[in-house]
Amino acid sequence: MKTSIATVSVPGNLREKLEAISAAGFDGIEIFEQDFIADEGSPRDVGQRIRDQGLEITLFQPFRDFEGLPGALRTKAFDRAERKFDLMQELGTDLVLFCSSVHSEALGGIDRAADDFRELGERAAKRGIRVGYEALAWGRHVNDHRDAWEIVRRADHPNIGLILDSFHTLGRKIDPDTIRRIPSDKIFFVQLADAPLIEMDLLYWSRHFRNMPGEGDLDVTAFMQAVMATGYQGPVSLEIFNDQFRGGSPASVAKDGLRSLVCLMDDVRRKEPGAQVDLPDMPERVKVSGTAFIEFASQGEEARNLAHFLTTLGFQETGQHITKDLTLWQQGDIRIIINQEARDFAGTTYTVHGTNICDIGLEVASAEETVARATALGAEPFQQPLTEGQIDIPAIRGLGGSLLHFLDGSSSLSSVWSSEFRMIQPVSGGAGLKRVDHVAQTMSYTEMLSWTLFYTSLFRMGKSPMVDVIDPDGLVRSQAVEADGQGFRITLNGAETHRTLAGSFLADSFGAPVQHVAFASEDIFASAEALEEAGFKALPMPDNYYADLVSRFDIAEDRLALMKRHNILYDRDAGGEFFQIYSRPFGGGMFFEVLERRGNYSGYGAPNAPFRIAAQKRMLRQKGVPRK
Numbered sequence: 109m110k111t112s113i114a115t116v117s118v119p120g121n122l123r124e125k126l127e128a129i130s131a132a133g134f135d136g137i138e139i140f141e142q143d144f145i146a147d148e149g150s151p152r153d154v155g156q157r158i159r160d161q162g163l164e165i166t167l168f169q170p171f172r173d174f175e176g177l178p179g180a181l182r183t184k185a186f187d188r189a190e191r192k193f194d195l196m197q198e199l200g201t202d203l204v205l206f207c208s209s210v211h212s213e214a215l216g217g218i219d220r221a222a223d224d225f226r227e228l229g230e231r232a233a234k235r236g237i238r239v240g241y242e243a244l245a246w247g248r249h250v251n252d253h254r255d256a257w258e259i260v261r262r263a264d265h266p267n268i269g270l271i272l273d274s275f276h277t278l279g280r281k282i283d284p285d286t287i288r289r290i291p292s293d294k295i296f297f298v299q300l301a302d303a304p305l306i307e308m309d310l311l312y313w314s315r316h317f318r319n320m321p322g323e324g325d326l327d328v329t330a331f332m333q334a335v336m337a338t339g340y341q342g343p344v345s346l347e348i349f350n351d352q353f354r355g356g357s358p359a360s361v362a363k364d365g366l367r368s369l370v371c372l373m374d375d376v377r378r379k380e381p382g383a384q385v386d387l388p389d390m391p392e393r394v395k396v397s398g399t400a401f402i403e404f405a406s407q408g409e410e411a412r413n414l415a416h417f418l419t420t421l422g423f424q425e426t427g428q429h430i431t432k433d434l435t436l437w438q439q440g441d442i443r444i445i446i447n448q449e450a451r452d453f454a455g456t457t458y459t460v461h462g463t464n465i466c467d468i469g470l471e472v473a474s475a476e477e478t479v480a481r482a483t484a485l486g487a488e489p490f491q492q493p494l495t496e497g498q499i500d501i502p503a504i505r506g507l508g509g510s511l512l513h514f515l516d517g518s519s520s521l522s523s524v525w526s527s528e529f530r531m532i533q534p535v536s537g538g539a540g541l542k543r544v545d546h547v548a549q550t551m552s553y554t555e556m557l558s559w560t561l562f563y564t565s566l567f568r569m570g571k572s573p574m575v576d577v578i579d580p581d582g583l584v585r586s587q588a589v590e591a592d593g594q595g596f597r598i599t600l601n602g603a604e605t606h607r608t609l610a611g612s613f614l615a616d617s618f619g620a621p622v623q624h625v626a627f628a629s630e631d632i633f634a635s636a637e638a639l640e641e642a643g644f645k646a647l648p649m650p651d652n653y654y655a656d657l658v659s660r661f662d663i664a665e666d667r668l669a670l671m672k673r674h675n676i677l678y679d680r681d682a683g684g685e686f687f688q689i690y691s692r693p694f695g696g697g698m699f700f701e702v703l704e705r706r707g708n709y710s711g712y713g714a715p716n717a718p719f720r721i722a723a724q725k726r727m728l729r730q731k732g733v734p735r736k
């Protein structure tokens with residue numbers, strides 16, 4: 109399988125783009141004409157530079173407004189085509205994309221366009237060039253791949269073929285199965301892009317919101333299944349116009365591109381048994397059933413404060429590591445580790461971020477398969493020297509360089525707690541916190557799609573619709589990614605400015621990955637009592653909040669009084685009810701949340717977010733943290 113990506117998909121200048129695309133491991137590029145024009149090199153030099161990076165030019169694009177023109181305009185279009193053929197020969201590529209015309213004077217008619225392409229095919233053939241025709245979703249007369257195919261079919265020339273682009277087909281809600289009837293030798297090239305479902309003008313949507321397959325809401329898998337069912341064996345190429353990527357890093361955009369492409373093609377071969385996809389085998393997405401542990405890196409006074417904080421949340425120190433400076437804190441099924449080692453991985457993250465969550469342990473169906481799949485998709489396996497008696501737990505790098513460790517039911521891994529920790533007291537019920545409900549990771553907005561792709565390509569996890577969280581000082585976008593069965597949930601919070609609570613945490617901690625952890629209780633009121641007894645101080649919520657709550661929901665007086673007393677926040681959706689208590693901030697702006705879901709409430713209390721963020725900012729100011 110030949111993998112390719114359009115230069116327009118990657119940020120930077122042409123040199124930076126090529127370097128990143130080559131380093132990511134692509135076989136080729138579609139050279140977007142703008143990127144070539146902006147470069148100072150001659151066509152020959154640029155072509156050579158591309159080949160020197162080990163890349164092939166799979167396509168030159170786009171050629172606009174060719175077909176259907178009358179008289180002199182038609183002659184001019186053919187002349188223009190000849191000039192671009194010259195350029196292609198200098199660059200060293202034989203395939204060009206002609207997109208359907210948007211010219212105000214272009215005339216319609218399938219036969220007229222077919223005649224133009226037949227004549228163009230003759231001219232192209234003399235140069236050994238092939239022309240692919242793509243229906244832009246907003247083309248003036250042709251905006252559907254079925255019409256483009258009919259034109260190509262009637263042009264009936266070996267040098268004229270069809271180019272398919274998932275965005276134009278799926279964005280117009282055209283059934284991708286219509287592709288199955290097209291002969292594969294007439295499909296010259298295939299471009300792939302996904303996009304979030306947003307109602308807007310097709311052209312604007314395409315030029316600003318496309319994203320990598322799997323990052324959006326279009327069924328790119330069904331599209332590619334149909335393409336592969338024809339027997340197509342040509343390049344599979346990403347063509348992504350996206351504003352977030354333009355502001356991102358060339359290396360990570362290119363790397364994500366290859367991850368998304370490999371993941372897509374792996375899905376395609378599983379769902380479309382006839383498809384011939386020559387990719388190395390990899391295990392399928394792995395099921396995550398829960399959070400095995402949350403590990404903090406901390407030192408000295410900060411570590412003592414954290415330990416005390418955990419005590420007020422009902423945790424008890426239950427174990428100590430046999431060789432390392434690690435303490436284990438438990439309550440219900442929750443395990444928290446405080447790692448005070450100065451030298452190993454945790455120590456390094458402490459130096460950079462201060463107290464932070466440096467490692468999350470996940471319970472998965474197979475730890476070995478998780479790492480095998482992650483590696484096949486370009487994630488970085490992690491290893492550090494083991495001390496005597498330490499078990500080698502499979503791990504990879506996750507967000508912000510933090511770690512994800514994987515535990516499964518295999519005997520060696522499941523014995524880690526008993527073999528590596530000396531138990532000092534049994535686990536108690538504490539304040540009734542049962543398990544980790546979710547972990548909230550913070551990142552810059554430009555990185556959000558990347559981490560969504562990371563989780564959904566590795567694990568059996570799905571994303572829920574993005575919600576806007578209104579911070580008094582800016583917008584934070586929040587994307588929940590949830591494991592099938594809901595045993596592990598993560599919210600990805602993308603900050604656009606450092607003035608938001610998420611953004612200032614990110615800036616102050618130099619990119620620490622986790623801002624808060626939420627624990628699930630099965631009786632929030634009992635937990636609130638127990639927390640109070642343990643010395644926990646909730647984030648105070650203003651009376652205005654509760655006055656508004658009673659106006660929006662039917663809440664009995666005595667219950668409202670209890671909620672007010674314990675600073676319990678409330679929400680309800682079609683599935684059920686939701687209660688939350690926030691802690692006060694600690695460390696560099698981290699916090700905990702205690703929550704109870706009743707019925708099938710599936711959200712995260714987004715309507716409460718503006719009020720609790722305002723309350724958190726108030727607390728931080730009272731603590732003397734300057735407002736940015």
Ligand SMILES: O=C(O)c1ccc(O)c(O)c1
Pocket residue numbers: 169170205207242244273299314315347
């Ligand atoms: O937005 C455009 O004009 C444009 C150009 C070339 C393409 O291949 C495409 O899909 C869109």
Ligand SMILES: [Mg+2]
Pocket residue numbers: 242273299347
């Ligand atoms: Mg295209």
